[in-house]
Amino acid sequence: MLVHHSTRLIVAPLARLLFRPTVEGRAHVPRRGPVILAANHISALDSIIIPLVAPRPVAFLAKQEYYLRPGLKGRVLRTCLTGVDAIPVPRAGYRSAQAALELALDVLARGRAFGIHPEGSRSRDGRIYRGRTGVAWLALTSGAPVVPVAxxxxxxIQPxxxxxxxxxxxxxxxGPPLRFAAPDGRPGGALRRTATDEIMAAIRxxxxxxxxxxxxxFSAG
Structure with missing residues (x-):
């Protein structure tokens, strides 16, 4: 944790210098307890920038192969991912949707914030795509509120x-938190779809x- 904190002290000021982020609505993010941050996805930078500007640590899943890339780009990427407490996931596990969701559920069970891109892959044309229902499964199963993020x-900056x-x-x-509850405690398919569509509408x-x-x-995230 000390290494992550030290790396963050380097990455965060550098990001502010390079990208001059404007942050709106930080007060909507609960300061304590489990919360899901559901964001659009237009660049590989998204899951690095969000934890740097959020009012609390946010864990995203990251493919383990990102940590193994050679050269300058690999070193920069590893530094950034370490600084934002990204969770490395083996390639096979990353592609198994349920395995990834179980990891996310564990993050939420420990009262932490978890970040997710419901679209899955980055948008190549600037449009926002239909959300996959894993985000709703997480919200309905954990009871955590969902904060939409754009x-x-x-x-x-990095196409x-x-x-x-x-x-x-x-x-x-x-944006303001969204809350969902399964009437019988089981997040059925129709309910997951409805909740996901509501989350995507809020992001949009x-x-x-x-x-x-x-x-x-697209397969690349």
Missing amino acids: VLGTDR VGARLPRPGRITVRF TLSGQEPAAHYNE
């Missing part, structure tokens, strides 16, 4: 395929993105 500008980010301005907006309201009516099928 990140803007990261797609210009898909870019080796390293470039300086620029980023905006992060946190914050981001102003044009909606896509289908899932984002």
